[in-house]
Amino acid sequence: MSDFAAHPASFRDPSGFLFEHEGSIFRHINLVYREHFDHLIGSGLYDALVKEGLLIPHREVEIRQFIGESTYKIIRPDRIPFISYPYEWCFSQLKDAALATLRIQKTALDNQMVLKDGSAYNIQFLSGRPVLMDTLSFAKYTEGLPWVAYRQFCQHFLAPLALMSLKDVRLNQLFRIYLDGIPLDLSSSLLPRKSLFSFPLLTHVHLHAKSQKHYAQKSAPATKRKITRMQMLALIDNLESAVRKLEWKPARTEWADYYRQINYPDEAFTRKKALVASFIDRVRPRTLWDLGSNTGLFSAIASQKGILTLSFDIDPAAVEINYLKAREAKDPCLLPLLMDLTNPSPAIGWRNRERMSLTERGPVDMVLALALIHHLAITHNCPLDRIAQFFGELAPSLAVEFVPKEDSQVRKLFTVREDVFRDYHEEHFRKVFGRYFNILQAEKIEGTVRTLYLMQRRKQP
Amino acid sequence: MGLRKQKFFILALLFFFMMDHPAYCYIDPGTGSYVLQILIAAFLGVTFAIKMFWQRIKSFFSGIFRKGRGE
Numbered sequence: 001m002s003d004f005a006a007h008p009a010s011f012r013d014p015s016g017f018l019f020e021h022e023g024s025i026f027r028h029i030n031l032v033y034r035e036h037f038d039h040l041i042g043s044g045l046y047d048a049l050v051k052e053g054l055l056i057p058h059r060e061v062e063i064r065q066f067i068g069e070s071t072y073k074i075i076r077p078d079r080i081p082f083i084s085y086p087y088e089w090c091f092s093q094l095k096d097a098a099l100a101t102l103r104i105q106k107t108a109l110d111n112q113m114v115l116k117d118g119s120a121y122n123i124q125f126l127s128g129r130p131v132l133m134d135t136l137s138f139a140k141y142t143e144g145l146p147w148v149a150y151r152q153f154c155q156h157f158l159a160p161l162a163l164m165s166l167k168d169v170r171l172n173q174l175f176r177i178y179l180d181g182i183p184l185d186l187s188s189s190l191l192p193r194k195s196l197f198s199f200p201l202l203t204h205v206h207l208h209a210k211s212q213k214h215y216a217q218k219s220a221p222a223t224k225r226k227i228t229r230m231q232m233l234a235l236i237d238n239l240e241s242a243v244r245k246l247e248w249k250p251a252r253t254e255w256a257d258y259y260r261q262i263n264y265p266d267e268a269f270t271r272k273k274a275l276v277a278s279f280i281d282r283v284r285p286r287t288l289w290d291l292g293s294n295t296g297l298f299s300a301i302a303s304q305k306g307i308l309t310l311s312f313d314i315d316p317a318a319v320e321i322n323y324l325k326a327r328e329a330k331d332p333c334l335l336p337l338l339m340d341l342t343n344p345s346p347a348i349g350w351r352n353r354e355r356m357s358l359t360e361r362g363p364v365d366m367v368l369a370l371a372l373i374h375h376l377a378i379t380h381n382c383p384l385d386r387i388a389q390f391f392g393e394l395a396p397s398l399a400v401e402f403v404p405k406e407d408s409q410v411r412k413l414f415t416v417r418e419d420v421f422r423d424y425h426e427e428h429f430r431k432v433f434g435r436y437f438n439i440l441q442a443e444k445i446e447g448t449v450r451t452l453y454l455m456q457r458r459k460q461p
Numbered sequence: 462m463g464l465r466k467q468k469f470f471i472l473a474l475l476f477f478f479m480m481d482h483p484a485y486c487y488i489d490p491g492t493g494s495y496v497l498q499i500l501i502a503a504f505l506g507v508t509f510a511i512k513m514f515w516q517r518i519k520s521f522f523s524g525i526f527r528k529g530r531g532e
Contacts (some may be wrong), residue, residue: 146502151494203501212493231502234509238501 008353013117015136021063028066029073033136036113037072040138045111049132054104056080056126056133078126080133081287081308085355086120086156087175088337088345090319091164091248092327093130094172097123098157098243100130105147105236109229113138118153120160120181121355127332144226147235154204155181158242162201165246166192169316172338179349184209200242250317268447275443276368276399277301279454282441283397285365292372296322296336302368303334310364312339341372342380359393366397370452374403374410377424384423385432392436396457402429406449426451 006017007025015033019026029037040046049055058075066074086094097120105115115137122134139148147153159182163171167190174182188209195201227235276298280288289310290299295318299311303326311334313319322336339345344358369391376382391398403410404426405419430439437455444451 146495146498150498151491154494203497207501208494208497210493211497215493215496218492225499225503227499227502228506230510231506234505235498235502237509237512238505 013136027075027077027135030070031072034072036139039140043111045108045113048107053129054100054132056131058135080124080126082310084125084337087173090316090323090338091169092320092323095161095243097130102236102240104132108138112141114141115149118149118156120156125335128326143229146227147232154184154208159184159187159205161243161246162195162205163187163190165248166195169248184212200238250320265447268445272445275452279399283366287364288366289364290368291341294318298368298370299334303331306333309334311336314340362394364395367391367395369400371401371403378413378421384429388433388436392457398437398455400453402426402451404449
């Protein structure tokens with residue numbers, strides 16, 4: 001094997017690893033995994049899962065220079081255009097990923113295999129649906145052995161969903177700290193008392209945590225108790241019904257009812273939509289990030305044109321509504337994600353290279369920043385210059401809305417804070433954005449005091 | 462319902478039995494997960510078998526009624 005290195009996030013599994021070659025991602029399958037890989041293909045499990053849209057399709061390739069002593073095969077999985085992480089998912093995204101994982105485990109059992117990982121990071125959203133992206137997650141099933149991914153499933157799915165549903169939806173942010181899912185003792189101590197009266201939560205979370213502590217200093221008991229196939233199916237069935245029962249309904253949160261509250265006249269709103277559509281048509285991007293997308297009304301304009309659209313918002317309720325809408329519409333091009341733009345996802349994990357930061361996952365062809373900069377500039381004291389710089393780092397094309405101080409939404413911000421933002425006016429906005437972008441078009445949104453700009457990044461000297 | 466109560470009772474006992482052991486962060490939590498899984502699966506296996514059996518009975522009778530209505 002010559003000059004190629006494993007992807008920085010791909011090193012834990014001895015079965016194989018990912019690597020990049022000429023801009024594409026490949027998976028190197030090690031000889032030790034041969035038996036399992038052959039069974040995955042030969043048993044029909046691969047075909048069954050791909051047909052159901054639960055496993056990423058791949059094709060086998062032969063790249064001579066990468067074949068070495070430990071090589072069994074090299075495969076090229078379909079491209080996943082944007083990698084997202086569980087701390088960026090809303091409740092229903094994590095729930096759908098959990099149910100997909102359990103469906104995969106059941107299908108695997110039908111074909112004499114098991115999932116050997118229960119990691120949420122192995123699931124990605126492809127064309128709007130959760131898909132297992134790790135082809136090497138399967139092992140041949142030996143009757144009697146417990147489910148090796150049980151603990152991981154509880155930490156990555158059941159406990160976080162229970163915390164989000166019964167305690168606070170923002171607790172999924174614990175994923176950012178705990179790379180291997182939320183520890184069960186922590187989940188157990190955070191969950192409300194009523195969770196003790198749910199049989200699955202009592203057992204899979206609370207007792208599970210106690211059992212982990214109890215056996216922490218002891219070696220495994222000598223008795224070799226086994227778990228039959230029927231018992232394994234019972235366990236999966238119980239986890240599935242536990243996940244299904246957990247729910248979270250977005251209440252009236254800060255932003256989720258924004259469109260209903262806003263004092264835009266209907267015509268102005270229609271006009272704004274038409275302007276955004278015309279800007280998108282002029283740029284013709286392949287990928288677009290809608291920053292501060294709320295429930296995704298404007299993101300959908302892009303995604304319906306077949307543009308891969310990432311729809312970011314800070315509000316879990318807005319992201320939830322956006323996801324549920326996109327799921328119902330079966331929109332394959334829209335992916336809503338949770339993101340605080342003043343503190344976007346950092347690079348985390350081993351050597352800070354396992355999970356990518358938001359900006360590493362760019363650049364993108366076009367950024368939409370509608371009704372956003374007054375929040376960044378006034379609520380978060382972020383100077384316009386820095387906002388322009390950030391947008392310039394993300395994309396060559398930008399559609400940005402300037403919301404002046406006279407706007408009712410901005411006036412509302414000043415009811416509780418002193419106006420120390422002398423530079424927050426349109427002239428200054430044009431000046432500082434002009435340092436990074438050329439203004440291609442500026443359109444007043446009739447019926448409002450706002451202006452919509454289309455900008456193109458200046459060539460770097 | 463009786464079975465559910467029984468299940469709850471046994472597990473609650475187990476719960477109290479296991480309480481108040483200090484946590485050690487550097488120790489692999491695998492053993493505890495392994496033991497608990499076997500225990501829970503044994504319980505669930507019984508209820509699952511009953512559930513499957515019951516579903517079969519239900520579908521048998523609903524099949525008969527459907528047939529009856531059809532004729």
